[in-house]
Amino acid sequence: MRGLAQLLAVLAVATAFALALARIVHLLHMLQLEEYDIRRFVHWVALHVDYLAANPMLDLLGLLGVVVLFLYLESASSIVIACSLSIVIGLAGLLWELRLWVRSPVKKALVMTPRARRLLGCAAILSAGICLVPFAGQARLALAIAWLLPTLAPAVLVISRTIMEPIEASIRDWYVRDASRILAGFAPTVVGITGSYGKTSTKFFTAQLLESRYRVLMTPESYNTAMGICRVIRGQLGPEHEVFVVELAENEKGGFEHLLSLVPCSISIVTSVGLQHLEEFGSEAAIRRVMKEFVRMPRSGSTVVLNADDPVLAEIGSVQGKRILSASAGGSLSSDLHAENIVMSADGLSFDIVMSQDEQFACHTKLLGRHNVENILLAVAVARELGVSWNAIQDSVATLQAPPHRLQVMAGAGGVRIIDDAFNSNPAGFAMAMEVLAAFPSRRVLVTPGLVSLGKAEDTENIEAGRQAAGAADTVILVGPKKTRPVREGLLSAGFPETNILTARSLEEVTGLMRSLLTPGDTVMFENDLPDTYNE
Template identity: 40%
Template sequence: MEKELLFGLLYLVYYGGLAGLTYYIIQKNSPDPLHMMQLEGYQPRDYQLWLKDNKAFNFALKISSSQNKTPLVWTDRAKRLHKRHLETILLVLVSLLVLSIFLYKYFFWLIFYPLCLGVFAFSQFHWIILAAKLNLPLENKINQGFYDTAKEKIRARKDLSVVGITGSFGKTSTKFMTATILEEAFKVQTTPSSFNTPMGLSKVINNDLTENKEVFVAELGAKEPGEIKEVADLVQPTIGVITAIGPTHMHLFKTIANIQKTKYELIEALPQDGVAIFNVDNAYVRELADGCDRKTIRYGMDLDQDLDVFADQIQVGALGSSFQLHLPGQDPVLCETILLGKHNISNLLAAACIAYSLGMTADQIAAGIRKVQPVEHRLQLIQGPSGVNVIDDAFNSNPVGARAALEVLGAFQDVKKIIITPGMVELGDIEEEENEKLGQEIAQVVDYCILVGEKRTQPIQRGLKGAGFPQDRLFVAQSLDEATQISAHLTGPGDVVLIENDLPDSYNEV
């Protein structure tokens, strides 16, 4: 009896010790899956897509907080999910331990039990999905409360003008340009950074939108049909802008038609006396403008189009741009800006349309345009301490934006031109084709090309080779830091380095 009790205690120590060790390992590494879930907007669907494309366990081993471009933020929601994740893990481990009480004498369980725990530890990135789904009813209830409070606050502000801006690209830049220009005549509240989700917008409305603000400029984002409607119902815009439509988030939208339908939800949310503003240089946006039943303002630079607001006499240089701005019923006015690239003139035209619809004059708008500063990581020209010019276009990349960035780089003369890029992502089925085209276009502009990531950049490498780019001027780095070190050996004072896209933490090549 004593011998049996002794063996029982030894088995208990064995099984309990292994379970405790497993929990310790998982608990220690638990911020990694939480971080990835946060980067994917706490959406189990998006997180599962990330898991499908990444070897999560190996990735977890190489993550460190000092390497993350976007570190984990311990918000209340993150703390709740982390707690639920650990509770879920503990429940499974306790269940296995209880099972061991009935199977402890069996030899197969002595071997199978540690194997179960090993597989369980390796699959920790998957268990947070269950935790997120278990937490979903609570999170939805909390979010709905914030959403309803913000919506009611906007509804009560009859004196507030609300501008909604959406598009596949250009919306964040246009938002900040608009705010700067409107500040010539109004007290303006805008959303920081790329806040464009229901919760991000609710936070700004509830915490920052004060009674003295006259205009609220909101960026509206979406990854699937119905999401623009949700944020438009929240902010209740009277002016809506569609900056551009193109192949972004194609892995989720699948078709351009779905993107058009989703972006047009903003226009459908406008009141009948609202103002719909369209960039008709973009063919997909032009289709939407042609079918709009609200008051429309059509803007662009293609003078063959029917335009209400347009730019001509455009001069684009390495250090800025100028153009003549035309508004209905007003004399043309010369506008000068330090912003780089013709596409930024398009964004300025969108901002000018908004200002015009709110009653500002051409002179006021031109004065505001002169004050507009580059948006961080969006064709931002920075001069390094060694005299090297860096064009920071690292925030995101798409086919139109990448070509615009190459156009800006090409404007620099008599200096070495270098690009650092990992290529474009989230383009769905056309991603490889577009990156190969990008390689061909890079070959026509740069002296040296530094690619980040061996596997992901294969299409760009094919494009470069097909365009006859010298292979001794092509470098492949494993990280942005390594790429920067390579460029430092190639550049001198006055040379130009374009950083085109910087993939988020959720992309890797493990």
């Protein structure tokens, strides 16, 4: 009997360990989506306690662990009974965890990068140590700890992240040094693009305009942090590249000094100063200060192009040692180039580009959204600064492609038009998107989870977003009943029919709703698509 008790104790610990690892893998996904930021991850855990408790087997196993802490298992038979019960609960918990994974498909799966593998390895070693070390002393304590381990998985992952940070910092420093060496060796002209919003679109347009004359490398998608930029430099940059167009995150840890030490710019663009990432910065004043400091930094380039329609950027006058250029879609005659005669429709944009010396060039693009005129002008300013001809610019503007998930128009099933604006998550962009949606014929369906990362202004901005949506959409599907309450409030305050407001908990539910809702000729706009950490 004692031999059976020992075998079952080992199996009980192994089952609990497997369940803990399954839960750690899920939490690692959430930590990765939060960019490995412990503060944001802990905040997510605090807001999703009910979600973490969706597997009742974890609670039962934890309860068994607490009971064993206070209940002496003196006989072999009592150990056999307790361990058998633990194994059954643990196996049921693993099946339950698998069921949760199947029923909750993710938008962006966990990517097992080297960093993720190192962190998972550390968590596994720490978990194994927590389970096995007490066996050297008291088996009862070891069993209790093992059974509590799946419930304590968030704490295990946070501790592992803390343990690994010095190692990760050393690895990051090596990557930065290596990328800096490669960049300096090839010495392309570096065009840096930053701003609260509009960075990615402006980056895409700048690269497309410059490709008519230069061999260009652009950081893909939203690669805008030091590690993302290092990955592009080390993996893609070569001697053939004459221009490197790089997006710079305004909320990168270490600030712009850290990014610009990696990629000192020849020319840079500042697209906007807004509320995006207000939660991280703390205040609008802090965002304005950071953006103004960027313009003055020596490594932001000898030439800086500013959006003259942004009131904060418009305040920036001359800067010692810098050539400041400005571009305006609002017709500011004092800017170096501005747009006139803007016509927006469901077929795209038409406008004239006017230089300060009265040169005027007619342009047309299939891109949607009035705000894209600003982004195009900023790109044109850089292209002209680097010697691209006006004829080449006009031809390139006509063929510009929208970045993925930014007002992309696609043909959906059954004759439905899809406007994918899933990566738009700021108030200004939301307002512009509603203007675009309103330009299409009825019926117009908006799918949105609202806006996030706006700190104390979040509810107010979402109420205003609801009011704007009321004037553009015929039907609104809100994703997430709790977080979209302010959007609903804004819709109703603008007189939008409550019967035309539908609510879903996930995009999977949205798909089900649309099957019965949509008819040929309808237009559906997906506005913002929050990561899985926002699932309700």
